[in-house]
Amino acid sequence: MTKQLGVIGYPLSHTLSPVFQQAALDYHAIPVTYSAWPTPSESLPQTVERLRGEEYMGFNITIPHKEQLLDLVDDVNDMARNVGAVNTVVNRDGVLTGHNTDTYGFVRSLKEKANFDPRGKSVLLLGAGGAARAAAYALASEGVERLTIANRTVARAESLAEDVGSVLGEIETVSLENVSGDADLIVNSTSVGMASGDSAGQTPIKAASVPRDALAYDMVYTPAETPFLCSAQEAGARVLGGLWMLIYQGAAAFELWTGKHAPVDIMYQAAQQAMEQ
Structure with a gap:
């Protein structure tokens, strides 16, 4: 079973997260696939429930769901609680913990x-x-x-x-x-x-x-x-x-999921190349 990571939001037509997160995973030879999961607001609760499955290590959240995620996870860290918004979720045995790395x-x-x-x-x-x-x-x-x-x-x-x-x-x-x-x-x-x-x-x-x-x-x-x-x-x-903010928040999320040091320069280069295409 291939482990999965991804990003949920709506719309996601221009998201760069799959590009640079996959580059980081490949750099460390971690056999995980990072995908974009377009999720309208009305299907958000069902999507989050599905992402409790053992094949999912966690996910990122972007516009417009960051605040709503507070009510859909099991626990949040202090920063996410203070900010009132979640942009990263870690799944440990079906228990979802929300973080804010923004x-x-x-x-x-x-x-x-x-x-x-x-x-x-x-x-x-x-x-x-x-x-x-x-x-x-x-x-x-x-x-x-x-x-x-x-x-x-x-x-x-x-x-x-x-x-x-x-x-x-x-x-x-x-x-x-x-x-x-x-x-x-x-x-x-x-x-x-x-x-x-x-x-x-x-x-x-x-x-x-x-x-x-x-x-x-x-x-x-x-x-x-x-x-x-x-x-x-x-x-x-x-x-x-905002590209470096995206990379740095993504790097923090990557380290939460994998415990590995995020290769930020490789992540930035991958994102920049995707933007130029």
Whole structure:
């Protein structure tokens, strides 16, 4: 019986996880297949139940299921509980444990690929979903000076601010239409601009809202140069796409499943080659 890993979400037409996770498995000669399992919300509970089977070592979760997974697993680690979102599940004898490795991937990519230390900085976070929750808790734990959350639905931004405020203190909230770009770091955690989404070709905020010399960070990784990053670069900002965050969170998941060191450079190279095809 071939052991299996995979990613669930919807849609999954452009996911890179199978490419770089399989590259890591092959590097270590681990006889496991990693696949994409497109899963609409209505079939999520049944899919998660099926993944308790002994042939499944675990799975990743992406948009739009990260928050719903909290109620479908048997246990969650502290970070996933704090964030309120699960992106990695480990299956041990039918018992499912949820983890959140997005926080690790986000911070490691900031520090290693943008040479950006969030401590003492001002941050504008666009979005208030599962990815935003991970970013907000990661930034709070890293000691940011000021955090502003902007979202189309301000009430959702306020809810996230209230949750994270227990760690960071008072957090400002604003609608995306009224964003002020006074920040050292601007993070897009929404799916706006994703190649496979309804908002392909769009940007969550205008270039005028991006201050010169800020770091613009887009969690979207397809396309590599999103409309948000292109407009930010034109405004004079430094930019970083979401591919390294994807690789680093995937590396943490890989190590949880296999106990082996994740070959991040090989994983990145595999993902980049797939994006260029």
